[in-house]
Amino acid sequence: MSDLVMPTHRRVLRIAFPIVLSNATVPILGVVDTGVVGQLGAAEPIGAVGLGAIILTAIYWIFGFLRMGTAGLTAQALGARDRAEVVALLSRALLLAAVAGLGLIALQAPLFAGAFLVAPASAGVEDLARGYMAIRVWSAPAAIAIYGVTGWLIAQERTRAVLVLQVWMNGLNMALDLLFVLGLGWGVDGVAVATFLAEWSGLAVGLWFCRDALRDPALRAWERVFDRARLVRMAALNRDILIRSVLLEAIFVSFLFFAADLGDVTLAANQVLLQFLHVTAYALDGFAFAAEALVGQALGAKARGALRRGAVLTSQWGFAIGLALALGFAIGGGRLIDLMTTAEDVRQAAKAFLPWMLAAPILGAAAWMLDGIFIGATRSHDMRNMMVVSAGVYAVAVALLVPAFGNHGLWAALMISFVARGITLGLRYPALEASAEA
Numbered sequence: 545m546s547d548l549v550m551p552t553h554r555r556v557l558r559i560a561f562p563i564v565l566s567n568a569t570v571p572i573l574g575v576v577d578t579g580v581v582g583q584l585g586a587a588e589p590i591g592a593v594g595l596g597a598i599i600l601t602a603i604y605w606i607f608g609f610l611r612m613g614t615a616g617l618t619a620q621a622l623g624a625r626d627r628a629e630v631v632a633l634l635s636r637a638l639l640l641a642a643v644a645g646l647g648l649i650a651l652q653a654p655l656f657a658g659a660f661l662v663a664p665a666s667a668g669v670e671d672l673a674r675g676y677m678a679i680r681v682w683s684a685p686a687a688i689a690i691y692g693v694t695g696w697l698i699a700q701e702r703t704r705a706v707l708v709l710q711v712w713m714n715g716l717n718m719a720l721d722l723l724f725v726l727g728l729g730w731g732v733d734g735v736a737v738a739t740f741l742a743e744w745s746g747l748a749v750g751l752w753f754c755r756d757a758l759r760d761p762a763l764r765a766w767e768r769v770f771d772r773a774r775l776v777r778m779a780a781l782n783r784d785i786l787i788r789s790v791l792l793e794a795i796f797v798s799f800l801f802f803a804a805d806l807g808d809v810t811l812a813a814n815q816v817l818l819q820f821l822h823v824t825a826y827a828l829d830g831f832a833f834a835a836e837a838l839v840g841q842a843l844g845a846k847a848r849g850a851l852r853r854g855a856v857l858t859s860q861w862g863f864a865i866g867l868a869l870a871l872g873f874a875i876g877g878g879r880l881i882d883l884m885t886t887a888e889d890v891r892q893a894a895k896a897f898l899p900w901m902l903a904a905p906i907l908g909a910a911a912w913m914l915d916g917i918f919i920g921a922t923r924s925h926d927m928r929n930m931m932v933v934s935a936g937v938y939a940v941a942v943a944l945l946v947p948a949f950g951n952h953g954l955w956a957a958l959m960i961s962f963v964a965r966g967i968t969l970g971l972r973y974p975a976l977e978a979s980a981e982a
Contacts, residue, residue, distance in 0.1 A: 550847075551838045551854040555701070556861055559837055560830030562703040566710035567826035576718045577735055580725040589732050592672030596736075599659040599673075600680055605793075607644055607688045609785040610637055613778060614695035615833070616922040619840020622700060623847070630700075631762035634754060635769045636778060637692025645685025652681045672732045679736035683743040690743070693750035698833050699840060705753040713746030784924030788931040795938050795961055802946060802954050810951050813893035816884050820877070820901040824869055828909065831862040832916030839920030848980040855917050855973075862913040866905035873901045900955040907959050910966030918969060921976050930968035937964040 577597070581589040614637045621629040648655065656677055660670055690709070697705050717738050724734030757763060768774075796818075803814040838854030873880075881894045918927050938961035945953030 550850050551842075551857050553857060553861075556831065556834045556838070556857050559698075559701050559703050559834035560858075560861065562707035563698075563830035563833050564827055566703075566707040567829055569710055569714040570826070573714045573717055576721055580721045581732060581735060583726060584731060588666070588668040588672055591666075591669040592676055592732050593735050595669060596673040596676035596680070596732075599656070600677055603648065603655065603659075604684070604687050605789075606786070607641070607691060608789060609782040610640060610688065611691040611695035611698075612785050612836075612919045613782045613922075613924075614692045615699045615836045616840050616919045617778065617781070618696050618699035619837050619920055620844035620922065623841035623844025625845075627760075628762040628765065628768060629774075631757045631760045632765060632768045632774075634692070634696050634757050635763045636775075637696060638689055639769075641689035641692050642685050645688050648684040649681055652678070676732050676736040679733060680739050683740045686743045686747040689747050690750055693747070693754060697750070697753060699837050701837050702753065703830075703833065705750075709746055709750050709753070712749050713742050716745055717742035781922055781924045784928040785919075788924070788927045791931045791935045795935060795958070798942075799954065799958055802942060803951065806951050806954070809889050809893050812885070812887065812890045813897060814951070814954075816881055816890065816894045817897060817901055819884065820873060820880075821904055824866070824905045824908065825912070827865050827869060828862055828905075828912040831858050831865065832912050832919075834858045834861075835913060835916030836920040839917050840922070841920075843921050843980050846980055848977060851921075851977055851980045854920075855977075858916065859910075859913045863906075863909045866909035869905040870902045873898070873905075877901060897951060897955060900952075900959065903959055904962070908962040908966075910970065911962045914966060914969035914973070917973070918976065921979065923972070923976050923979075926969065926972045926976070930965060930972065933968050934961050934965040937961060 577593055581593050614633060618630055618633045621633060656674060660673075664670075690713075694706055694709070697703070697709075720738035720741060721735055724730045724738050728734065730737065751758060762768065800811070800814070803811045835855060835858040838858065839851055842848075842851035842854055877898045878895055881891055881898070885891055885894070915927065918924075938957055941957035941960045942954065945956050947953070949956065
């Protein structure tokens with residue numbers, strides 16, 4: 545069997561590690577954004593950048609399905625050796641990003657007004673945040689297109705290119721932050737201009753990595769690009785992934801709402817501990833992305849053995865990383881908590897619930913890895929349906945456990961939702977594997 549579809553440990557690591565490294569640049573950028581406006585000597589700029597960034601990130605996140613859907617479909621086309629479709633998928637992703645981005649620019653006034661109704665702020669913070677968002681929204685087509693380009697590159701195992709793209713974009717953003725805010729005194733607007741330029745330059749770097757496809761006539765083979773059956777499949781896939789992602793986000797948002805009802809100290813402690821989950825996600829993403837590429841290519845080639853091997857190898861690494869993270873949190877978790885907050889009551893509360901962070905990478909590994917496997921196989925309906933079940937299980941667990949056990953019950957409900965997603969997707973895996981021979 546060709547190397548195209550037969551996974552190996554070396555191949556898994558070659559795909560995964562650049563993604564893990566690129567993810568590490570994301571929190572660093574957040575620290576720099578906050579740090580530069582923190583030098584302005586007032587609270588409003590910090591709040592404005594934080595609020596504006598959260599709102600825009602949430603809006604752009606709606607289109608995160610473009611990365612996952614493009615990755616799965618491209619990997620399958622690559623496995624089927626359909627070069628024309630691989631190129632056409634890039635064309636579709638870029639066109640969808642352009643339409644979506646221009647739509648956000650056109651609708652920015654009502655979108656921002658609605659966002660501030662949901663997340664109100666003081667007049668000073670809101671005024672600065674509106675100025676920040678009014679600048680950044682003009683890079684919406686680029687920000688959304690990067691989702692599609694990233695998925696397209698991951699499907700072809702070109703994760704080093706993804707690493708270069710992210711390091712360039714986030715590195716440039718940080719350098720421009722320092723220049724515009726501290727050097728030129730542009731304040732909050734300087735942070736926005738830095739991100740605007742970084743996102744458009746990031747797209748330029750991404751397209752440079754796609755240059756062979758951009759020269760391919762298939763990119764403009766409009767009959768194929770706008771083929772009705774392929775468009776319907778892509779729309780259904782993206783719809784299901786969007787529903788799944790909204791439900792997952794609803795779990796985490798409601799988790800914070802429930803924590804708020806338990807008091808300010810508990811809410812703050814949970815915010816600190818959620819950073820441990822972010823670290824877990826950043827680490828496991830690399831291996832989940834490897835699963836997307838390997839499983840998708842195997843399915844496209846109708847190679848059931850390669851599909852199973854890809855799923856097993858990536859999952860083995862995912863669980864190994866989960867165990868390593870749990871051990872690391874056990875050894876250094878208390879020190880990390882002390883670094884993240886100086887409030888002694890929050891420190892003590894976070895340490896009381898730290899054992900849940902030791903459990904999370906182990907209990908959640910199956911859910912993370914199966915997400916990658918199902919994305920590669922484009923089994924989006926299973927992802928959607930099992931997320932509906934998992935969200936329902938979470939709601940029941942919250943209703944039963946939080947009144948009895950407080951914050952321990954809330955963390956238990958979140959862990960139960962991870963396990964439920966892993967079990968339900970696992971039960972659907974045999975059908976996924978069998979589809980390689982269909």
